[in-house]
Amino acid sequence: MKITDARVIVSAPGRNYVTLVVETDDGLVGYGDATLNGRELAVASYLSDHVVPLLIGRDAHRIEDTWQYLYRGAYWRRGPVTMTAIAAVDVALWDIKGKAAGLPVYQLLGGAARDGVMVYGHASGGDLDGLDADVERHLAQGYKAIRVQSAIPGLDATYGIAGASPVYEPASGARPQEDRWETSAYLDFAPRLFEHVRDRFGYGVHLLHDMHHRLSPIEAARVGAALEPYRPFWIEDPTPAEDQSAFRLIRQHTTTPLAVGEVFNSIWDAQQLITERLIDYIRTSVSHTGGITHLRRVFSLAELYGVRSGSHGAGDLSPVSLAAALHVDLSIPNFGIQEYMGHLAAAEEVFTVGYSFRDGYMHPGDLPGIGVSFDEEAAKRFPYDPKYLPVNRRLDGSVHDW
Numbered sequence: 001m002k003i004t005d006a007r008v009i010v011s012a013p014g015r016n017y018v019t020l021v022v023e024t025d026d027g028l029v030g031y032g033d034a035t036l037n038g039r040e041l042a043v044a045s046y047l048s049d050h051v052v053p054l055l056i057g058r059d060a061h062r063i064e065d066t067w068q069y070l071y072r073g074a075y076w077r078r079g080p081v082t083m084t085a086i087a088a089v090d091v092a093l094w095d096i097k098g099k100a101a102g103l104p105v106y107q108l109l110g111g112a113a114r115d116g117v118m119v120y121g122h123a124s125g126g127d128l129d130g131l132d133a134d135v136e137r138h139l140a141q142g143y144k145a146i147r148v149q150s151a152i153p154g155l156d157a158t159y160g161i162a163g164a165s166p167v168y169e170p171a172s173g174a175r176p177q178e179d180r181w182e183t184s185a186y187l188d189f190a191p192r193l194f195e196h197v198r199d200r201f202g203y204g205v206h207l208l209h210d211m212h213h214r215l216s217p218i219e220a221a222r223v224g225a226a227l228e229p230y231r232p233f234w235i236e237d238p239t240p241a242e243d244q245s246a247f248r249l250i251r252q253h254t255t256t257p258l259a260v261g262e263v264f265n266s267i268w269d270a271q272q273l274i275t276e277r278l279i280d281y282i283r284t285s286v287s288h289t290g291g292i293t294h295l296r297r298v299f300s301l302a303e304l305y306g307v308r309s310g311s312h313g314a315g316d317l318s319p320v321s322l323a324a325a326l327h328v329d330l331s332i333p334n335f336g337i338q339e340y341m342g343h344l345a346a347a348e349e350v351f352t353v354g355y356s357f358r359d360g361y362m363h364p365g366d367l368p369g370i371g372v373s374f375d376e377e378a379a380k381r382f383p384y385d386p387k388y389l390p391v392n393r394r395l396d397g398s399v400h401d402w
């Protein structure tokens, strides 16, 4: 089965998505997601200029060989642009293989290892009362696990607050918005937030919390210890992880479970974290970590060390990537949880999905392949709309991690 055509479509149905379409000589079409929030056109160019010409004529069935060809064959390895581009090709080829076999991709990955995939939603508020209302909304929808974030008293803006939009989206503007942050305000507030939510809703729901890479290791250790009585499911991205050994210090001070990795793009970004058991959940995503082929390798390594999956699943994953993630989640032995934010109504005009949500769990569905179709004509109604993630500065004006 030869690849006869491939093309990249950049569209913005509610937010920007980069979609790869791969066609074969027997009429099958596969879809991949190449969205890299705020750097969309770099991946689109990598694919259109350097990858698509190499795909034409290749055997669509040879997924592993194509992965190795694009990774090793480029000489320049890793990095978010490269690995997002490879991911799009990889998922498109799994989609085609599933369609050729007449099976959903999870069946090709060994079949269902569970009945459904527990997902967590995002609850947030401009204050704790606002957060309460959003937690209630999620509980009413059946969520078993909820990420809780609130604006922090004394700071004008903070991450993770949805505002008026039904789906939290931090990217905005043709130039990055600049936020202000001071960690000292956060350190005392985080335990109050958890105390408030546990007092209000009890311990029957999993609570998650994202620190967005903003703390130093010792600050993260302090907050992790302070949160222990409230039993978080995890604290996410407590400190940047370019230096994986930084997590040793946090680990020495707290039993609060740790999750990290949504910005990772390779198994090498997580090797020390996993093999030294410095984390509990690895947040690598199908779209930014080399596709199904490489993500499964990350999760297999994690399985050996008792680390579970907890994939990134924010709105910057198109429905194609979310579906691909669900196929992986359903089939691996060490699944932990999957992030799920949903998509805006405009995305539903472009992507038709086979996955479903019910009572806190998702299922990828049983359509052949990934189970998501993409309407190229509808996508033309939503032209690319340049947007950037915010830049974060401390109150003294110095650049901080966002």
Ligand SMILES: [Mg+2]
Binding pocket: 210, 212, 236, 237, 262
């Ligand atoms: Mg996060």
